[in-house]
Amino acid sequence: MAKIVRALSEDGGAFAAAIDAADMVNELIRIHGLNVSAAAHLGKLALACSLMGSLMKNSGDKLTLSVNSGGTLGSLLAESDYMGNVRAKADNPHAFEEPLVTGSGTFHSIKDIGLKVPHSAQVPLQSPDIADNVMAYYILSEQIPTFCAFQLSFEGGKAVYAGGYIVQALPPVSKEVIKQIEVNAAVPVALGTNAEQLALAALAGMNANLLDSWDCFVHCSCSAEHTIDMLAALPKPDLEALFVDGENIEVCCDFCGKRYVFNSEQAKKLISLE
Numbered sequence: 001m002a003k004i005v006r007a008l009s010e011d012g013g014a015f016a017a018a019i020d021a022a023d024m025v026n027e028l029i030r031i032h033g034l035n036v037s038a039a040a041h042l043g044k045l046a047l048a049c050s051l052m053g054s055l056m057k058n059s060g061d062k063l064t065l066s067v068n069s070g071g072t073l074g075s076l077l078a079e080s081d082y083m084g085n086v087r088a089k090a091d092n093p094h095a096f097e098e099p100l101v102t103g104s105g106t107f108h109s110i111k112d113i114g115l116k117v118p119h120s121a122q123v124p125l126q127s128p129d130i131a132d133n134v135m136a137y138y139i140l141s142e143q144i145p146t147f148c149a150f151q152l153s154f155e156g157g158k159a160v161y162a163g164g165y166i167v168q169a170l171p172p173v174s175k176e177v178i179k180q181i182e183v184n185a186a187v188p189v190a191l192g193t194n195a196e197q198l199a200l201a202a203l204a205g206m207n208a209n210l211l212d213s214w215d216c217f218v219h220c221s222c223s224a225e226h227t228i229d230m231l232a233a234l235p236k237p238d239l240e241a242l243f244v245d246g247e248n249i250e251v252c253c254d255f256c257g258k259r260y261v262f263n264s265e266q267a268k269k270l271i272s273l274e
């Protein structure tokens with residue numbers, strides 16, 4: 001479980017969303033067997049995706065963030081709904097001390113809010129820190145002045161703290177608001193700071209009021225129905241190669257590890273092979 005808190009400055013010129021999510025990171029560690037290095041990167045991406053997802057408005061909206069690290073960490077992927085529930089995975093959950101490589105890696109966002117074509121944008125990695133790349137994405141792709149920071153701490157392979165925030169200047173953007181946000185953002189996220197404190201700290205000096213708060217989770221949207229749809233979309237030769245009469249077909253979800261087992265006859269029938 002994680003907690004999201006949102007706040008607004010008194011004059012409506014700045015908005016902040018903050019998250020306190022050590023349990024969320026530990027759930028990702030449990031699912032994927034992440035080492036601390038991979039957990040630090042995937043954890044930050046999951047926190048960013050959760051907060052960015054919570055900025056969407058409707059229940060069917062979906063945000064996907066992917067990072068090609070440019071190094072042995074490979075690709076990181078996170079998906080969120082509008083409540084900030086996330087699922088995430090890493091190509092290499094055991095990559096050790098591998099930073100994101102600026103210059104060769106990419107940060108990619110796909111926002112599906114029910115339009116004909118989802119909004120997709122990709123920016124080159126600007127920094128080894130996920131937060132810097134989120135800020136670059138908002139400025140380059142959405143032209144929204146945005147600051148964010150994430151802080152994670154680990155002990156014995158588990159997250160003992162994971163928190164962060166996103167703060168945005170709202171139109172009409174004032175220079176004074178940007179200046180105050182920059183002053184606030186210069187203060188690093190202190191370990192142990194809860195979501196409410198983070199949201200108010202991001203808007204310090206602006207008489208901020210808390211708007212709302214709620215719990216969110218690591219949640220995977222996979223299902224037997226989705227798995228069948230995925231199988232049915234495979235090219236026929238690949239499908240036929242999967243089916244050996246009398247043997248079960250097992251499909252494992254990359255995001256949550258859940259296994260879906262179909263017996264051969266059931267699977268053939270379900271995907272209309274016969």
Ligand SMILES: [Zn+2]
Pocket residue numbers: 220221222253254255256257258
């Ligand atoms: Zn799943």
